[in-house]
Amino acid sequence: MTTTLPALQVESLEAGYEPGLSIVRGASLTVQTGEIVAVLGPNGAGKSSFVKAVAGLVPITGGRNLLFGRDITKTPAHRMVFEGLAFVPQTENVFVNLSVGENLELAAALMKADRRERLDPIYAMFPDLARQQKFLAGQLSGGQRQMLAVARALIARPQLLILDEPSAGLSPKLVEQVFAKLREVRDSGITVLLVEQNVKAALALADRAAILVEGRERIVGTSAELLDDERIAALYLGRHTGKQAAKETT
Numbered sequence: 272m273t274t275t276l277p278a279l280q281v282e283s284l285e286a287g288y289e290p291g292l293s294i295v296r297g298a299s300l301t302v303q304t305g306e307i308v309a310v311l312g313p314n315g316a317g318k319s320s321f322v323k324a325v326a327g328l329v330p331i332t333g334g335r336n337l338l339f340g341r342d343i344t345k346t347p348a349h350r351m352v353f354e355g356l357a358f359v360p361q362t363e364n365v366f367v368n369l370s371v372g373e374n375l376e377l378a379a380a381l382m383k384a385d386r387r388e389r390l391d392p393i394y395a396m397f398p399d400l401a402r403q404q405k406f407l408a409g410q411l412s413g414g415q416r417q418m419l420a421v422a423r424a425l426i427a428r429p430q431l432l433i434l435d436e437p438s439a440g441l442s443p444k445l446v447e448q449v450f451a452k453l454r455e456v457r458d459s460g461i462t463v464l465l466v467e468q469n470v471k472a473a474l475a476l477a478d479r480a481a482i483l484v485e486g487r488e489r490i491v492g493t494s495a496e497l498l499d500d501e502r503i504a505a506l507y508l509g510r511h512t513g514k515q516a517a518k519e520t521t
């Protein structure tokens with residue numbers, strides 16, 4: 272019998288920027304292989320810090336992170352791609368003064384990989400970027416720039432793709448396009464973990480989601496369960512259930 276290891280197991284993670292001040296406070300989360308999982312929660316809950324700590328970008332003071340069973344807790348950020356984890360930051364995720372093609376070629380060069388062998392499948396998956404190869408990344412629209420950031424990350428052929436708020440600053444139509452691409456990424460066999468402010472769109476995309484509050488997961492469930500949860504409805508979806516309304520009037 273073969274068992275599939277979870278793509279990511281975060282166990283009681285503690286992390287922060289300054290000694291003695293944890294921002295991530297004992298958070299745990301398991302992401303199964305082939306899932307899209309969203310990390311949601313109020314502003315300042317530590318969502319970005321959580322995924323950055325997993326990606327090696329925020330100092331970890333406790334707990335551990337396993338990627339397909341391998342301990343990556345102490346792996347430095349620049350080594351993560353070689354472990355199979357690619358991270359797309361919220362901002363400064365492309366080189367604006369380089370062309371689209373140069374952005375992708377640089378990512379291939381960093382992997383010491385054959386340029387054409389890495390780039391061809393990416394251009395096939397992102398035909399708009401293939402057409403815009405010569406454009407400066409800084410001239411792309413917000414949606415196309417986000418696509419380029421995702422494409423750059425995929426050059427590394429990760430097993431797990433982590434994105435920090437890929438919908439930030441995008442119109443609903445562009446959010447839909449970027450999220451459709453993330454579905455394609457998942458369907459190509461890559462597990463996806465993303466931080467989102469856009470709860471409605473995130474729950475429509477993700478298989479499961481975790482609500483992080485004060486650096487710890489408060490509620491974890493399937494997107495359908497969370498959409499049904501009256502606390503989520505009231506807090507994030509602007510929907511008041513009967514029970515919630517009754518509570519508020521008493």
Ligand SMILES: Nc1ncnc2c1ncn2[C@@H]1O[C@H](COP(=O)(O)OP(=O)(O)OP(=O)(O)O)[C@@H](O)[C@H]1O
Pocket residue numbers: 288294312313314315316317318319320321468
């Ligand atoms: N580079 C940093 N140095 C010091 N503190 C930071 C840094 N980045 C974030 N913080 C602090 O960590 C806390 C959590 O921030 P974080 O960005 O992780 O939360 P978030 O849930 O992603 O918030 P938002 O939804 O507003 O983006 C905040 O109090 C923030 O001020």
